Amino acid sequence: MAMRKAKSLQETQHYSAKDNAVGYLLMTPWLIGFILMWAIPAGMSIYYSFTDYNLLSAPNWVGFQNYVTILTTDTNFRQALFVTLGYVFVMVPLRLIFALFVANLLNKKHVGMAMYRVLYYVPSIIGGSIAVSVVWKQIFGNQGVIMSLLERFGIEQEYSLVGNPRTALFVIILMGVWQFGSSMLIFLSGLKQIPDALYESAAMDGATPIQRFWKITIPMLTPTIFFNLIQQIINGLRIFTESKIITDGGPMNSTLTYVLYLYRTAFTNFHMGYSCALAWIMVLIIGLATVLLFKTQKSWVYYEAQ
Amino acid sequence: MVGEHKNKRLSAVCFHVFSLLLGFLMIYPLLWLLASSFKSNDTMFHNTYSLIPESWDIIQNYSSGLEGVAGYSFLHFFKNSAIVTVVAVVTTIFSSLLAAYAVSRIRFRGAGFWFGCIIMTMMIPSQVMVVPQYIILRALHLNDTLVAMILPWCFGSAFFVFLIVQYMRGIPRDLDEAAMIDGCGRIGILFRILVPVVQPAIASAAIFAFYWIWQDFFQPLIFVGSPRNYTIPLALNMYTDPNSFNNYGGLFAMSVVSLLPVILVFIKFQKYLVEGIATDGIKG
Numbered sequence: 001m002a003m004r005k006a007k008s009l010q011e012t013q014h015y016s017a018k019d020n021a022v023g024y025l026l027m028t029p030w031l032i033g034f035i036l037m038w039a040i041p042a043g044m045s046i047y048y049s050f051t052d053y054n055l056l057s058a059p060n061w062v063g064f065q066n067y068v069t070i071l072t073t074d075t076n077f078r079q080a081l082f083v084t085l086g087y088v089f090v091m092v093p094l095r096l097i098f099a100l101f102v103a104n105l106l107n108k109k110h111v112g113m114a115m116y117r118v119l120y121y122v123p124s125i126i127g128g129s130i131a132v133s134v135v136w137k138q139i140f141g142n143q144g145v146i147m148s149l150l151e152r153f154g155i156e157q158e159y160s161l162v163g164n165p166r167t168a169l170f171v172i173i174l175m176g177v178w179q180f181g182s183s184m185l186i187f188l189s190g191l192k193q194i195p196d197a198l199y200e201s202a203a204m205d206g207a208t209p210i211q212r213f214w215k216i217t218i219p220m221l222t223p224t225i226f227f228n229l230i231q232q233i234i235n236g237l238r239i240f241t242e243s244k245i246i247t248d249g250g251p252m253n254s255t256l257t258y259v260l261y262l263y264r265t266a267f268t269n270f271h272m273g274y275s276c277a278l279a280w281i282m283v284l285i286i287g288l289a290t291v292l293l294f295k296t297q298k299s300w301v302y303y304e305a306q
Numbered sequence: 307m308v309g310e311h312k313n314k315r316l317s318a319v320c321f322h323v324f325s326l327l328l329g330f331l332m333i334y335p336l337l338w339l340l341a342s343s344f345k346s347n348d349t350m351f352h353n354t355y356s357l358i359p360e361s362w363d364i365i366q367n368y369s370s371g372l373e374g375v376a377g378y379s380f381l382h383f384f385k386n387s388a389i390v391t392v393v394a395v396v397t398t399i400f401s402s403l404l405a406a407y408a409v410s411r412i413r414f415r416g417a418g419f420w421f422g423c424i425i426m427t428m429m430i431p432s433q434v435m436v437v438p439q440y441i442i443l444r445a446l447h448l449n450d451t452l453v454a455m456i457l458p459w460c461f462g463s464a465f466f467v468f469l470i471v472q473y474m475r476g477i478p479r480d481l482d483e484a485a486m487i488d489g490c491g492r493i494g495i496l497f498r499i500l501v502p503v504v505q506p507a508i509a510s511a512a513i514f515a516f517y518w519i520w521q522d523f524f525q526p527l528i529f530v531g532s533p534r535n536y537t538i539p540l541a542l543n544m545y546t547d548p549n550s551f552n553n554y555g556g557l558f559a560m561s562v563v564s565l566l567p568v569i570l571v572f573i574k575f576q577k578y579l580v581e582g583i584a585t586d587g588i589k590g
Binding site: 022023024033036041120121146149259267290 | 333409423458462
């Protein structure tokens with residue numbers, strides 16, 4: 001909307017030379033960064049994705065071979081895609097449901113609200129830190145908190161949750177859900193925008209609290225839910241630190257995330273060309289996910305008529 | 307009436323019991339980290355869940371952690387992190403502010419196009435660009451330097467541009483025009499009129515930048531190779547390798563140290579942070 005408006009302004013308006021000069025002067029740092037860190041790398045990356053570049057020798061053109069290999073025979077790619085999509089499909093809904101639930105709880109007038117808000121938000125700010133991944137590994141790993149608790153109750157386990165290929169990914173998912181705080185804050189500010197009058201008139205008509213939640217809160221919040229969903233999916237697809245530190249992709253590749261696989265391909269095996277092809281497939285997946293979400297928007301996101 | 311009152315009391319009690327329990331679960335990992343940094347290495351893994359050390363060894367843990375690894379003390383890594391973070395935060399916010407002002411306030415040719423490009427870079431994850439960025443840095447002989455970790459940030463970041471643009475849009479243009487009539491130039495308007503008004507947005511962008519850069523693991527891991535240039539996340543990663551550093555007490559102690567600046571900034575500036583998320587959430 002805003003962009004279309006800006007365009008029609010451009011067509012009708014004459015630019016003063018001074019505005020042009022000042023505009024580009026102000027944009028200079030960003031433009032340098034855009035060219036040096038985005039435009040040139042993007043071009044190089046597209047080119048390398050069609051080569052066998054390995055840092056040591058000059059790249060040879062191989063056409064679509066990298067893409068064909070990835071999509072037809074690369075079992076690690078399939079595993080990484082499966083793990084990453086699984087992570088996103090389980091973690092994001094759980095995190096959002098939890099965030100919405102807690103935001104609803106905190107949207108009442110009780111003593112100590114500010115303290116709870118802070119308490120729940122702290123994991124979100126430190127979640128990306130190495131220190132937290134280290135802690136997670138120790139809590140769920142061998143000799144960890146869970147194992148020592150189980151032992152206490154006399155339950156002997158052969159594998160820890162981190163050591164078992166069936167449960168390792170859930171440990172990482174749990175860490176994602178644990179960081180529900182920032183979504184919760186966004187929901188809280190969304191909840192505060194819903195006019196009280198809506199709830200009051202519904203209550204007068206005899207609607208139960210549960211009905212009010214489903215018929216008023218949820219529809220009014222759908223724009224916020226949509227925004228959260230897009231952001232969390234894009235962020236979730238790039239998970240790396242947790243799987244690198246807690247499990248290093250194991251056991252048996254059960255936590256090999258897409259970015260971890262990309263990292264290994266490029267910086268352990270030095271298959272630079274191949275990893276660039278992997279990167280562009282990831283861009284396609286993210287683009288596709290975003291387009292699909294925007295397509296579904298009409299059928300479930302409720303925008304107030306303005 | 308009395309029954310209703312009692313009901314209310316009961317629901318308040320239930321609420322607080324639940325909230326406190328959840329709050330305890332949420333910060334248990336942090337309490338556990340702190341407690342473990344006080345435990346002696348030989349009792350560390352006995353009743354691991356306990357938050358009360360069986361035998362204390364604070365001095366040994368923190369001093370052995372500070373000694374560092376690979377011939378560098380932990381303070382050296384701390385210094386590297388501090389340099390990278392301060393320079394990167396200041397430059398990225400400054401560049402983002404200039405770009406935000408240009409696209410939201412100056413009528414120049416291509417403003418809409420460049421704003422579109424800014425939004426586009428926000429959609430593409432930085433991990434995708436990391437291989438060619440590494441190749442470029444290597445060609446410039448900048449890989450394995452502190453500069454390599456600053457360079458991706460110092461020209462501004464789309465998220466911060468977007469955050470400041472959103473805030474600036476809410477400020478009436480009359481303010482600029484009045485200043486212009488009083489003889490203020492376009493650059494003067496930005497620094498004298500707008501910066502004081504958009505200060506909350508700048509503050510929350512700066513705090514986010516601090517968190518991301520201080521905790522960033524991915525880019526340093528790729529751009530830096532020798533321990534001399536390690537930041538704290540890379541150093542802690544080396545501490546977790548049992549072959550180079552087999553000392554859990556030291557690892558946990560330094561993990562606590564690495565989180566301290568983050569927690570302190572949060573306590574000091576949480577107002578800006580919560581506001582930043584709220585405005586971004588509504589308008590985004």
